[in-house]
Amino acid sequence: MKKVKLKAPAKVNYRLDVLRRRPDGYHDLRMIMQRIDLCDDIEIALSDTPGVRVTCGRDGVPDGPDNIAWRAADALLTISGRAVGLDIAITKNIPVAAGLGGGSSDGATVLMGVNELLGLGFSDERLMEIGVKLGADVPFFIFKKTALAEGIGDKLTAVETISPVWLVLVNPHLHVSTGWVYQNLRLTAMKDDDIIPRFYGKIEDVCAILANDLESVTIGRFPVIREIKERLLRVGACGSLMSGSGSTVFGLFKDEAAARRAAETLAAESNWFVVAVKTL
Known part of the structure; x- marks a missing residue:
């Protein structure tokens, strides 16, 4: 397998309660988060040139190391010790800086895609541990269920009984x-x-x-x-x-x-x- 093509879905918050400010400067939250079928398109391809390259070509979305997708791929390569190259192309369909979690979803999707492409075999739980260091919403997109999210958004409980809307x-x-x-x-x-x-x-x-x-x-x-x-x-x-x-x-x-x-x-x-x- 030389490449994977994936969908990175957006999310909405049915509920977002800010409970308190934490000593570390973050806030304790209580949210109900729901994925929707508006998605970015992501292609990840193996390359003979070592390192990670991300291209997007969208205003407000950086290419290279400032992109969360780049950091996600780099984190997995570092942990795995693989000396391979990854070329990542992102087609943005989710509005940027819009409250829809597009960047976090891209990062989560790259973690799952690189894990699949390289056959690393990391569990979703392990990917969520890596993902939370990239952004508080990243684990939710790896969780792949409607969720009650607590803490900074990283403590997830499935909400199974919610109707499609x-x-x-x-x-x-x-x-x-x-x-x-x-x-x-x-x-x-x-x-x-x-x-x-x-x-x-x-x-x-x-x-x-x-x-x-x-x-x-x-x-x-x-x-x-x-x-x-x-x-x-x-x-x-x-x-x-x-x-x-x-x-x-x-x-x-x-x-x-x-x-x-x-x-x-x-x-x-x-x-x-x-x-x-x-x-x-």
Whole structure:
């Protein structure tokens, strides 16, 4: 096997609670994370030239060592001791710096792809241990299940009883720095660790838990986020929320037809990135 072609899915957060600031400067979180079928395309090929090379050609995404995919491949090569070359080509379909986890998913997908390509035989658990050093969301994409994520996002528990949902994603072409959002977050009090429901048999059950503590920070700087939420509800969404630190907003719809109609309407009314997607 000389190359592998893989899909790196995006994610949304149905829930994002910031519980407290930690002594190490990070925050303890409680999130429900869901993969969706909007994916980057990644090709990893063996090369006779030693080292790692990453190309993307997308504004806002670095080639080379500053790319998380490069660091993922380099980490596995270092651990494995293999003196081989890897050429990685990424086609970005997920908006950048948009709260959809595209970079983390690329990194996770490269870890899994290099593991397969080189026949290293590392378990998902081992890859998750390597991945968390690259980014807090990386283990979630290796986990490959809807998850309750705790700690900095690396303590994962499968949420098995959640219904498939159609979503409409809307991104107003704004790049939001996750670091900036957390720096400007003002925690008024420590939240308790109450348990949120684990069973979501209907779309209404999912809508009932929608919450994001980062939303008010991002909306404060980019009021268009609130406008998008309101417009999604007007075109029929059962619920709407900003994903991650933004700037993507998603709405939940009862079926594919409703989601596609809403996406067409919003795309016709704006120059935003709009797409209907389903959960994985």
